[in-house]
Amino acid sequence: MIRVEGLSYSYGSSPKVLDNISCQLEQGHCIAVLGNNGAGKSTLLKCLNRVLVPQEGEVLIDGDDTNIMPRREMAKKIAYVPQRSIASHTMVFDAVLLGRKPYINWDVTEEDRRIVQRVLKQLNLSEYSTRYTSELSGGELQKVVLARALAQESDYLLLDEPTSNLDPHNKHNMLRLIQDISIEQNKTVIIVIHDLNLAVRYCDRFLFLKDSNIYRYGGCEIVTTQTIEDVYGMKVEILEHRENKIIVPC
């Protein structure tokens, strides 16, 4: 479980992006972080694994304070996929192998290679393994970056808009895969996502950010027309289709 207590963050002398945030993110859920542009969704994700160091507050992962946790240990617990992935000029296999970095002492082991091959297969990337990442499309690169995060074999997965470059078919495939991983491996997935329909379809917890704070956090029942209007400032209608909620702007 991730426990956040009194977390605040601001960029330089700008107003606080996150102001005294507290919450408990339970194990084994797929949690969507939602809110307007600039609401602090990505900042929250970065503060959880100390990519950004919060000015106030603390984050506890399974009871361990991230302020005093060595980075290498934290990398074994939390994997992170940033919003903008940089394609370094490496082969896909080596790019995914980088996910084993927290476990590598001097050189890679056979187990590391086995894990990478398994993840590549899981994401249908095996045939790309000898291609250079700089030659991939945006969507393919996004899958490689997710594969690297999966190769970290961490309990927590932080994904910042992981489907932004994917076509609708691959978008659904990837989110279905993320959902399966969360359920089968009891991983906690925290995912920043803009598409409310995808969020309600693949996530089971929802964290709405507004005015530098948590507006609401809970299960599917909190995704109401009122919440969406309050957070996004737009009127919507929520329809039911085959037990799925569909959010339609009015």
Next chain:
Amino acid sequence: MKRIVIVIACILVLAVGLFSVASGSMDLTFREVVQTLFGKSTVQNELVVFGVRLPRIAASILVGAALAVCGAVMQCVLHNPLASASTLGVSQGAGFGAALGIVVFGGGVVSSGSANVAIEINNPYIVTFSAFVFGSLSTLVVLLLFRFKRNLGSGGLILAGVALSSLFTGGSTLLQYFADETQLGAVVFWTFGNLGSASWTEIAIIAVVFIAAFVYFMFNRWNYTAMCSGTETAKSLGVNTTTLMLVSMVIGSLTAAVSVAFVGIINFIGLVAPHMMRKFVGDDYRFLIPASAVAGGLLLLTADTFGRLIIAPVILPVGAITSFLGAPLFLWLLMRGDKIND
């Protein structure tokens, strides 16, 4: 494939090295070279090989390797493909330091003005020390800027390096303006770059510094590969990016400053060699560090051998040769659309 590239480059270094030992104003056959290396030749041959050519070759390989490895690491930690000792002002700082040592601290005299030699620096250690101090000063300023002005970015640091280069070049010009003829000759000769000036003792110093830096860089090879995927990714993979950047920059700059301090200004090796090898091994620093080292050694050795032989017995300054070879090579890499301009 990546290992094969490194092995081929090593074989090329060996081949050019052997050719370089055998060639010069006194040509030796391959058989004579081998006999001399195993101590079964004439005293004259031994003097030429061990006293003149081998130190020069060793200095070329070591300095080239050091500058290339430092360039590869700086390009990674600064996220800037143009980073190298020369673009960050280290070389120009060292050049100013050398000029100061020669003109102000009385480190240099000129015995003769001919192109074939005879320009001597009468207290090389003052000149070397001064070059090292000012080469390092450049790094210190760049790092302080990074420390107190975080939002400067890697592009800003390179611009700071350009500004410092300009400042040090201006300082060197002023010193040359006020220098007498003998001092002026010594300053100009130093800035040409001269691999023949390094003795075995100096080569040993460069070797120790280079090996120490190389071990540190190799120890962090996974961290550098992670850094190539962006600072955020590197942090999430357990890399302490700030510490890695600061320590790598200090070690890289000091290694480059030590190399340049002993043999004079040598441009482009730190920039070109890593980009050349990236074409073959990518951004995988497990291979890029050793590959850059071998390529840097090969480039500088080739440039120096070329400079020695092209209009022998006159020896052309190696600094000019590296610029002549390096600039077109760099432009060619740019024309091919390599990953230099992202």
